Amino acid sequence: MVITGRVPLLLLLGLLPVVLRPEASTVRLWLLVVAVLVAADLLLAPTVRSLAVQRRPIGAVRMGYDTESVLVLENAGRRHLRGVVRDAWQPTAGATGNRHRVSLSPGDRVLLRTPLRPRRRGDLRAVGVTARLRGPLGLCARQKTLDVAGTVRSLPPFESRKHLPSRLARLRELDGRAAVRVRGQGTEFDSLREYVRGDDVRSIDWRASARNRNVVVRTWQPERDRRVVLVLDTSRTSAGRVEDVPRLDSAMDAALLLAALAARAGDRIDFVAGDRRVRARLRSRGARDVAASLQDTMADLEPVIAEADWSALAGAVTQFGRQRALVVLLTPLEPSAVEEGLLPVLPSLTRHHRVVLASVRDPELERLAATRGTIDEVYDAAAAEQAMVRRRRTAELLRAVGLDVVDADAERLPPALADHYLTLKANGLL
C-alpha cells in the first residue's frame, strides 16, 4: 500500500473544521474520516495481478548507442487501471524516462518504451517492473514489483573501425586490383595479362609471350585462405586500467580491427578467450561480418581475478586445426605473468604457427619515470624505470623465442597490430 499526496492535502483541509470548532475531538474525527476514505480507496484499488506484462526482446547494441526496451502491458482484469509503471534497469544500462503513466480500460493493451543507452560492455539486465495502481479516489495505491526478465547486450564499441578504410586501401594495393604490385615470396599466381610500362620485367612470362603477339606478364596476388587465431587473455593482468579503460577493452578493440581486416583479405578468423579456463570460442567460416559475430562473442567477457592458464589456451588454439596460422596473443606484456605462464608453452605454438603478442602499453609508466620533483616521485621514478627495464627484457626474451611483439598505447594498438598483419601478408609470412 502506498499513499499519495492527496492524503496530506485532505488532512490539511481539516484545519477548517478545527478552526470552526477548536476541540481535540474535531481532530480525531477528521483523522477517522480520512482513514475511512483511505481504507475504502485501498479496497477499491485494482490489484497488480490484473496487469499482464511482457517484454519484447531487445537484442544487441553497440556501447554508447541508443536503443529501447518495449514493454507490452495488458489489462487482464475487469476494472479500469490507472497508475504509474517503472521499468527499472541496472544504472549502466542508461534507462532514462523509465516511469510511465498508464490508464487502461479492461482488455486494453499499451506499449511502454524506455530509452536505453548502455554505458558499459556486457549483458545489462532489467531489475524489475514496478506497478503502482491507484484507487478510484486517488488517495492510495497498491504497489508491487513484477519480475520481468530482460537483457540488452552491449557490444564492444569498436572505436578503431575508423582505421579500417585506410588499412583496406593498403590491402588493395597488395591485391591484384591495384596497379602497383609487389612480388614477394609468399605470393600466389593470379593471371596473365599484357605488359604495361612500369611492370617488373622479372614477371614477364616468356613462354606465354612466345605464343602471343604481345609481351605477357604474370600477375600475383597475396595469399588467401590463411588462418588467423585471436587469443584474448581475460586474466588478472587484463583488468588493469590504462587511462581508466581496462586493458581488456583496448585488446578487444585491436582484435576487432584485425578480424575485420583479415576477413576482407580472405582469411579465416578463429577466436578464443580465457583465463584459468576457456571462456569463449568462435570459429568463423570466412563470413564477411565476422566483426559483428566477434563483438557478440566478446560482449559479456569480463576480467577475472585469476592467473591465465596458457597451456589450456594453447590447447584451444591447436583444437582449431593443425594448419599453420597467425596466432595473435592479446595479453599485457607483464614480465612476471608472461615469464611464468606464457613462456613455457610458447615453443609448442611457435613450432607450428607464426605468433604475435599484442600488448597495451601504459603511458603513465613513462610519465612516472620522467617526474623527478620530490623524493616520493624519485622513488616512483626508480620503480617505473625498473618496470620498464623488465618489460624491455621480457620483450627481448619473447623476440628471441620467435615472437613478434607489438607494444603500443591503447589508442595506437589496433592500427599498429593491423599494420603488422599487413606487413606479414605482404611478405608472405602467414
Add this chain to the structure above:
Amino acid sequence: MTTTTATTPDRPVAPAAQPGLLRRHRSTVLIGLALVAAVAVAIVLGTGTQTSTPMDPDNPGPAGTRALARVLGDEGVDVQVVRDADALADAGVDAATSVVVVLPEYLGTSTIERLRDDTAGAHTVVVVGAGPGVADALGAPGGGASIQLGDGRAARCDDPRFDDLSLEVDWTLTYPDGECYGGKGGAVVDQQDDGLLLFGADQALTNEQVLRADNAAVALRLLGQDERLVWYVPSLDDLTGDDGVSLQSLLPRWVRPGLALLAVVMVTVILWRGRRLGALATEPLPVVVRAVETTRSLGRLYRRSGDREHAAEALRRAARARLAERLRLGSTTPPDVLAREVARRSGRTEADVVAVLGPAGVVPSSDRDLITLARELAELDREVRRA
C-alpha cells in the same frame, strides 16, 4: 642551671617570629578587611534602598519611579511599598487608601484573585501598564494593544482628575472601552465600575518621562487622591504552579489541535515521499585496478625502507640503457665505452659522467642527494639528445 641555660636561648626565637609575621603583613590584612567592609556596606546599602526593577519606587534609574514616590511622600501621602501578595494582604487596605499596581505582567490568575480580594475596600486601585491577557483578566477584554504617543494626547473626557492635562510618552497601552485619553487605537485610561482603573501609559510614571508634558500632574492626581498609597510590586514567587497568564491563553484556541493535525500531516507527507517506486537498481561493480598500481607500490616500498642504493641503481641502469640506445651502441656496451662516448657528446669530462652514470658512482647518502642524482641523469639525457 643547665636546664635554664638550655631553655633560655630558645625562648626569644619562637615569640619573635609571630609578631614579625603579623607586622610584615599588616597592610595587606588592613586592605583586605577594608575591602570586605566596603563590599558589606555596598550590599547593605544596595539592597536596602535601591533596586533595578522597573517601575519600582526605590529604583532611581530611568525606568524607576523613585522621583514620583518621593514627591508623593513630600506632599503628605503615606507611601507604603509592598513587594508580594502576603504583604499586600497585611497592608490593611481601607476606604482611605489608594492602591497602585505596577508590573501587572507578573500577576497570574491566583494573584489577580488575591489582589481583588485584598483591595476590595480600597478607594481606588490603579493598575499601570496592563498588557493583553492581564487586561482581559481585569475586565477590559481586548485591551493592551501598544501604540506610540510621542505627539501627546489631550484628556477629552469629563473626569475632573484629567482636566486639561495632556499625556506624552513614547509607548502606551490602550483599552478599547476606556474614555479618557481616547483616540486612535483606544483610550489610555479605562475606569471600571468597582474603583479599578487601568492606566496604560506606564512610562508616564518613570523617572525618565515623568516631566514630559503634563505627565507629572496626571500621575500625582491619579496616585495622590488619598492620604495613603499602597504601592504594590507583584512578585513572580507568589504564582502557583498551574496558573498564570501563560502564552497559551493569548493564542487562539484552535492552535493546539491545529498543530496536532499538522503533525499528522507531516507524518503522511513523509510516508508519501518516502516510499520508493520499487527497489533501488543495483550495479554489479567491475574490478578497478590501475595498471601502474604495482609500480607505485614498489615505489612506496623503496620509500618506506629508504632504499636509496637500489633506487639510484635502477635510475642509473635505465639511463645507461637509454643512452646506449640513443647513441646506437647496443645494449651490451661496456660502461666505460658508453661513458667515454657520452662525455664526448655532452661536453662533460669522463670522470664527471662516470660519477653521475655509474656503475661505480657514489651511493647517495641523503634523500636530497638522490633527488639531485635523478635530476642530473635526466639532464644528461637531455644534453646527449640535443648534441
